[in-house]
Amino acid sequence: MVNPVLKVSQLTKRFSDFTAVDGVSFEIRPGEILGLLGPNGAGKTTTIQMLLGLVTPTSGSIEVFGLDLSTHREEILQQVNFSSTYISMPQALTVEENLWVVARLYGLSDIAQRIDRVVRKLEMEEFRRKVTRKLSSGQMTRLALGKAILTEPRILFLDEPTASLDPDVAYKIRALLKDEQRSSGLSILYTSHNMREMEEMSDRIVFLQRGRLVAEGTAQAIVDRFGQTDLEEVFLKLARESTASLSS
Amino acid sequence: MKLHRVTALIFRHLYLYRRSLPRIMEIFYWPFLDLVIWGFITLYLARYQPQLPGFVTFFLGALILWDILFRAQQGITITFLEELWARNLMNLFASPLKPSEFLVATMAMSIMKVTAVSIVMAVCALVFYSYNVLMIGLWLGPFVLNLVVTGWIIGVFTTSLIMRFGQEAEVLAWSMVFLFQPISCVFYPLEVLPAWLQGIAWVNPAAHIFEGMRAVLTTGQAPLGDLAWAVGLNGVLVIGVVGWFYRTMAYCKDQGLLVRVGE
Known part of the structure; x- marks a missing residue:
């Protein structure tokens, strides 16, 4: 078992x-x-x-x-990681900056490659350098999910x-x-x-x-x-x- | 202009005050503190005016040092508030981040802010008033370090209160430190205070720093006694306030307040 x-x-x-x-x-x-x-x-x-x-x-x-x-x-x-529709990410940071902070928080290596992979997986290329407060709610949800899977x-x-x-x-x-x-x-x-x-x-x-x-x-x-x-x-x-x- | 829309807004804010003790207190807080601070300064000037070598020396030095303490406290509390405003606390505390790491990060932010503000203030004092803050001499280093630690103590204490009472207590981030100003003896010596208040001021590390600063500027003597008191009190209070922060965090986790702190 x-x-x-x-x-x-x-x-x-x-x-x-x-x-x-x-x-x-x-x-x-x-x-x-x-x-x-x-x-x-x-x-x-x-x-x-x-x-x-x-x-x-x-x-x-x-x-x-x-x-x-x-x-x-x-x-x-x-x-362990989590994603919730009801939790936000820092609004003044860009998508990439937010992911970078999370990666540092979890002590990940190869941060740039990991972020690239997550950005591709969740189709976030077009808004990866956009400030989070300017994202649509759908893009925000993808970022929250990206943050959750980034740490594998x-x-x-x-x-x-x-x-x-x-x-x-x-x-x-x-x-x-x-x-x-x-x-x-x-x-x-x-x-x-x-x-x-x-x-x-x-x-x-x-x-x-x-x-x-x-x-x-x-x-x-x-x-x-x-x-x-x-x-x-x-x-x-x-x-x-x-x-x-x-x-x- | 529609009166009903104006009154709607007035009621919207009055509703806030109806159930919020911190907001009600803030209305009376600043006038009360102004009265206390300027009252003691007036007493000081009335009593010692002939003996004072130069107001500028005392007041500008005191102002710059006080701002260091204030910014050190803000560095801690505002960093926490930034996370609260961004609704990011859950992301942080559901990660492997330890409370001690959170505190150290806020202290690092505090040092950066203090450094930037100190440079700007020192340069402005030099340019506008020909006042060189370095005239305090080598004692400036230990004075600043101790004031930063006192600022951290007040900052961690305030952060704990905001964590416990939620966003409605965020006014404390700006007002709490001024509760300590009358008993820090920033602009007047300890002896100006009534006897009962001197006892309270004595356990405030900042009061010893400002006493030390005045001693250096008036007599040029090494303020070793004042510094020893400040270091000792800071050591004891840092341990106490960090313990208080951990206790508050445990309480907030038990009551589910940590996930609702932004509401």
């Missing part, structure tokens, strides 16, 4: 009397894309923030590459990576991520509100609702379990249950 690259056990986060994540356990295997799905407020973002060491869990454990995140933070984060991580956390992209670029990004997964054995934790994308990208899906894990398995297995026609129907059913329980 292959050891998981990420193992989350009984992860819980409480903010005063509000429980954002409640005893969640899951794992990611090497080279696997795991979809993290759930309506707004389900605890996806808090979970990712805990996995990145930005929020301290109330209880539970996070093991990455067999190491405890709380005691091996630096070692683990060296091999072993695990990538992607929070809605295609949210502001047009269908053509989104398709290319998905193809690129699949290619990275195949060629380098990259493991990805992926969140998206695009259910078709989730079905296409994820090897397995973890479904969160009000901080709890309510389903885990392949997209088809989850659809079957809830007796719906597709993942979108499952999502709508669970999201409406969440809304109803909040208003009652």
